[in-house]
Amino acid sequence: MPVQNAEIAAMLDQTADLLEIKGENQFRVRAYRRAARTIEGLPQSVRAMLARDEDLSELPGIGKDLAGKIADIVASGHFTLLDRLKRKLPGELGDMAALPGLGPKRIKLLYDKAHVRTLDDLRKAIRIGKLHGLHGFGPVIEKKLAAALEKPAAEKRFRLSVAEAEAEALVAFLRDKGRVVVAGSYRRRRETVGDLDLLVTSDDAEAVGDKLVTYDNVADVLAHGPTRTAVRLRSGLQVDIRAVPEKSYGAALLYFTGSKAHNIALRGLANARKWKLNEYGLFLGRRRIAGATEEEVYARLGLPYIPPEMREDRGEIVLAKAGSLPKLVTVEDIRGDLHVHSNWTDGTATIAEMAAAAQARGYAYMALTDHSRRQTMSHGLDPAKVAKQIREIDKINKTFNNFTILKGIEVDILKDGMLDLPDATLAQLDVVVASVHSFFDLRPDDQTERIIRAMQNRQVSILGHPTGRLIGMREPYEIDMDRVTSAARELNCALEINAEPDRLDLNDLHAHMAKSKGVKLAISTDAHSVNAFQYMRFGIDQARRGWLTAKDVVNTRPLSELMTLLRR
DNA sequence: GCCGTTTTCGGCCCGACTGTTTTCAGTCG
Numbered sequence: 001m002p003v004q005n006a007e008i009a010a011m012l013d014q015t016a017d018l019l020e021i022k023g024e025n026q027f028r029v030r031a032y033r034r035a036a037r038t039i040e041g042l043p044q045s046v047r048a049m050l051a052r053d054e055d056l057s058e059l060p061g062i063g064k065d066l067a068g069k070i071a072d073i074v075a076s077g078h079f080t081l082l083d084r085l086k087r088k089l090p091g092e093l094g095d096m097a098a099l100p101g102l103g104p105k106r107i108k109l110l111y112d113k114a115h116v117r118t119l120d121d122l123r124k125a126i127r128i129g130k131l132h133g134l135h136g137f138g139p140v141i142e143k144k145l146a147a148a149l150e151k152p153a154a155e156k157r158f159r160l161s162v163a164e165a166e167a168e169a170l171v172a173f174l175r176d177k178g179r180v181v182v183a184g185s186y187r188r189r190r191e192t193v194g195d196l197d198l199l200v201t202s203d204d205a206e207a208v209g210d211k212l213v214t215y216d217n218v219a220d221v222l223a224h225g226p227t228r229t230a231v232r233l234r235s236g237l238q239v240d241i242r243a244v245p246e247k248s249y250g251a252a253l254l255y256f257t258g259s260k261a262h263n264i265a266l267r268g269l270a271n272a273r274k275w276k277l278n279e280y281g282l283f284l285g286r287r288r289i290a291g292a293t294e295e296e297v298y299a300r301l302g303l304p305y306i307p308p309e310m311r312e313d314r315g316e317i318v319l320a321k322a323g324s325l326p327k328l329v330t331v332e333d334i335r336g337d338l339h340v341h342s343n344w345t346d347g348t349a350t351i352a353e354m355a356a357a358a359q360a361r362g363y364a365y366m367a368l369t370d371h372s373r374r375q376t377m378s379h380g381l382d383p384a385k386v387a388k389q390i391r392e393i394d395k396i397n398k399t400f401n402n403f404t405i406l407k408g409i410e411v412d413i414l415k416d417g418m419l420d421l422p423d424a425t426l427a428q429l430d431v432v433v434a435s436v437h438s439f440f441d442l443r444p445d446d447q448t449e450r451i452i453r454a455m456q457n458r459q460v461s462i463l464g465h466p467t468g469r470l471i472g473m474r475e476p477y478e479i480d481m482d483r484v485t486s487a488a489r490e491l492n493c494a495l496e497i498n499a500e501p502d503r504l505d506l507n508d509l510h511a512h513m514a515k516s517k518g519v520k521l522a523i524s525t526d527a528h529s530v531n532a533f534q535y536m537r538f539g540i541d542q543a544r545r546g547w548l549t550a551k552d553v554v555n556t557r558p559l560s561e562l563m564t565l566l567r568r
Numbered sequence: 569g570c571c572g573t574t575t576t577c578g579g580c581c582c583g584a585c586t587g588t589t590t591t592c593a594g595t596c597g
Contacts, residue, residue, distance in 0.1 A: 027580055031569035063570050101587085103595050138588055197597090223596095225585055230597095240597080242584090255582090260597080267581045272573075278582055 003074050005039050005046055011079045012036035017094040018085040020104040021111070034061035037261065039070070041314065043509035044482045047074050060313070091117030099148050101141045109134060123149050156236050157192035159471050161501035161538060166237055167196050170215065177211055178202030178243070183256035187308045189541035191471060191504045195238035197256045205243030212241050248280045250293035255279035261313035262306075269301045269317075277301075309544040326549045329523075331540050333550040335558060336365035337533060339410065339433055339464060339496065339524030344389060345370040346378030348529045351389075351405065352396050357530035359403045365559050367406040367431040368393060372420040374412040375437065381409065383425040390428060404559055406430040410464055415439045417453025419460070426459035431566065433496065433524075435464030436477065444478040451484055455493040461566040462522050463488065465498040465505040473502070485514045492567045494520040494554055497546075499539025500532070511546030520565065522554050 016032035038061050039046060049056065056067035073079050089111070096107050096119065110116040114130050124130075126146050131137045158166075167182045174180045177200060181187075184197030200208045209229030213221050222230040222238070230240045244252040255263060255278070263277075270277040275284050281291025282300055290300040298305050303320040307328055310316040319325050341347035342354055349357070351368055358366040370389070371380040381389065386409065393405050408431035412420035419426065419434060426432050434454045442450065455463055466484065467476035488495050495514050498505045503526070506514065514521060523539040525532055543553065550556040554565050 025569085028569050030580075034570080061570065065569060101595070105594060136588070136594075140587060195597095223585060228584060230585090256597095258597095260581095264581055271579095271581080274574095276582085280583090 003047065003077055005042055008046060008070060008073055009036040009040040011073060011082050012039065014094050015079065015082045015085060017097050017104075018082070018089055021089060021093050021097075021107050022085070023104075023108065031061065031066070034261075035066050035070075038062060041312070041509065043513040046070060048480070048482055050074055091121070092119055093117070095119060096122065100144050102145070106136055106141075109136065119149060157194050157472070158235075158237055159192055159501055160186070160189065160504075160541070161535075162235075163193035163196060163237065166217075166233065166235065167198075169217075170196070170198065170239065173215055174198070174200060174208065174211060174241075177204070177208045179249075181253065183253055184240075184258060187257045188259065188311055189309050189545060191507060191542065193237075195240060198239060198241040199249075199252055199256050200241060200243045201246050201249050202243050208243045209241060212239070242279075244279070246292065247288070248291050250295070250297055251277070251281045251291040252279045254294050254297055257308050257311065259312050262311035262316070265313050265317050266297075266301060269303075273301075307544065309541065310547065312545075326547050328544040329540060329548050329550045329553050329556065331537050333553070333556040334363070334523065334536060334540070336363045336367070336406075336555050336562070337525055337527065337536065338367040338406075338408070338431055338462060338522045338555050339369050339498070339526045340366050341370050341410075341526070341528045342368060344385070345375065345380055346528060351392065352399075353530055354527065355396060355400065355403065355405050357533055359400065361533055361536075364402065365404045365406055365562070367408040367433075369408040369410040369431065369433045372409055372411040374414070374420040380412075380420075383421060386421070386425050386428070408432065410435055411460075412437050413450065413454040415442075415450065417450040417456075419454060419457055423457070423459055426457075429459075430563070431462065432460050433462045433464040434460045436468055440468060440474075440477045442477070444480060447477050448480045448483050451479060452487045455487055455491050458567065460493055462494045462496050462524075464496045464524075465500075465503050465526070466495055467505050467507075467510070469505055469507075470502050471504065476505070481510050481513060485510070485517050485519055488514065488519045489517045492520075494522045494566065497521055497523045497539045497543055498526050499523055499535045499537075499542075500526045501535060501538050504538060504542050506542070506546075508542045508545035511543055511548060515546060515548050515552050520554050521548060521552055524555070 012032050013036045016029045020029045038059050056062055056070055057064050093107055096102050114125050116122050116125050131142050171180045179201045181199050183199050186193050202208050205227050212229050217233045218231045219234045220232040228242050232238050267277045275282055281288040282297050290296040295305050306316055306320050340354055342351045371378050373380040373382040390407050393407050397405055407429045409429055410433045413434050413436045469476035497511055523543055525535045527533050
């Protein structure tokens with residue numbers, strides 16, 4: 001099995017952990033972690049890049065040395081440096097770093113003075129009181145460790161749509177204490193959120209934290225200081241809240257929105273001018289030279305405003321410096337939905353009801369794309385039923401002014417890449433979305449070939465939910481996205497960003513990869529009910545994270561333009 | 569280990585909170 005990017009990143013992270021415990025130069029440690037983040041965030045596999053003779057040292061945070069080491073890892077499946085570190089520092093020291101209160105220094109102390117190598121060693125050491133008298137280990141830390149060892153809390157991330165519900169309730173609860181805004185990865189609209197970072201501008205900072213700890217849903221208070229309070233909600237979601245004065249609002253919003261990597265890059269720009277950037281403002285000595293708004297801070301650093309969705313240190317700062325930031329697509333740009341189901345198959349509403357809901361959103365068109373016959377569970381349509389639905393749509397269309405129901409289908413891609421309906425049937429339709437709903441675990445090469453073969457059918461206009469993943473529930477099927485996007489470009493087939501909150505498929509990185517190759521994208525909700533049209537905003541979020549403009553998205557176009565753009 | 573509008577050497581983001589200390593180090597985000 002070839003080495004995946006995630007495994008390379010994990011090896012680099014483990015190396016950083018062990019180097020840190022060993023007491024190595026912290027900047028060397030940081031370099032390994034930075035490289036891990038870079039590898040993790042690549043839209044394509046390192047293996048594929050090497051196969052194409054691409055120079056890894058051109059990636060940010062990866063120089064000649066690490067490029068060579070990473071190439072070795074891909075070639076051999078092993079990381080010599082990591083293996084050597086593991087021999088020197090045997091056990092589960094890396095795992096111990098995940099425990100609360102344990103960082104490299106205390107782990108090293110445990111290792112040297114208490115001969116703790118594994119989590120089990122640590123359990124025993126606590127039981128027999130071996131930690132008493134160990135410098136830096138008091139009763140509180142000991143108790144916390146014992147509890148954490150009992151019940152290792154699994155790292156949990158929440159889907160954005162779930163976090164949004166929690167966040168909106170919290171914001172409403174705290175509103176009377178000042179201006180409340182949710183920052184963090186939530187504001188950057190990441191597909192999942194690890195915690196909520198709330199920012200409150202208030203004259204009475206302490207009152208805000210005091211109110212938060214009385215919130216009904218709070219399970220644990222993790223920290224409660226004069227300016228910062230942290231709690232864990234019953235759902236497991238952690239909430240950090242910080243109160244800041246108005247004059248620091250912009251700097252604080254910038255700081256708490258992140259990403260961390262983006263912030264570090266901004267601070268680098270500040271440092272180069274002998275300034276200091278923190279959550280209170282941009283400072284020259286002790287004089288605040290910006291901070292009330294994000295725009296002000298960016299401007300002082302010589303940059304235009306960078307939208308939160310782009311703040312990942314993936315090249316946005318270079319683009320901003322050059323004045324060539326893309327004008328990101330918005331919900332208002334969308335003129336129609338190209339993936340919609342009705343009660344003819346597994347939807348809950350009639351065609352007319354779905355159309356009325358789409359028109360109520362201000363759309364000019366909607367493609368009705370019910371399932372094809374292979375989806376027997378959801379009463380998929382055979383050629384006769386497709387013909388019948390076409391007549392029905394013609395009838396309903398007569399009742400609308402300035403709105404069109406496009407005749408479409410979500411046709412299954414069969415195991416061999418053929419489609420579930422004959423070309424003669426597909427040819428009668430305006431929009432054909434082709435999707436994989438079966439045989440998720442083919443070998444990567446076969447899965448890739450299967451999907452490309454489906455796109456080679458000239459009837460197909462859009463590839464639906466291209467990776468099939470369900471966030472937190474089902475892994476994407478293994479395909480070579482580099483090949484799929486290249487094929488989409490050559491064949492002029494659009495790729496879908498499925499906006500359903502469990503899917504968000506393509507994801508941000510793949511959407512960006514497609515855009516950069518000139519592939520057209522469709523942002524569609526896959527709505528099975530009238531309410532599901534509102535999911536469009538989640539698709540837009542990911543599109544913006546992929547740097548897409550309205551021009552990259554087919555369903556921002558008026559109907560006539562859309563029809564010439566969609567390959568049929 | 570990386571990197572360059574101050575640098576090919578010498579820097580590398582910054583502050584709050586906690587628990588442990590008696591003035592601060594380690595951890596965390």
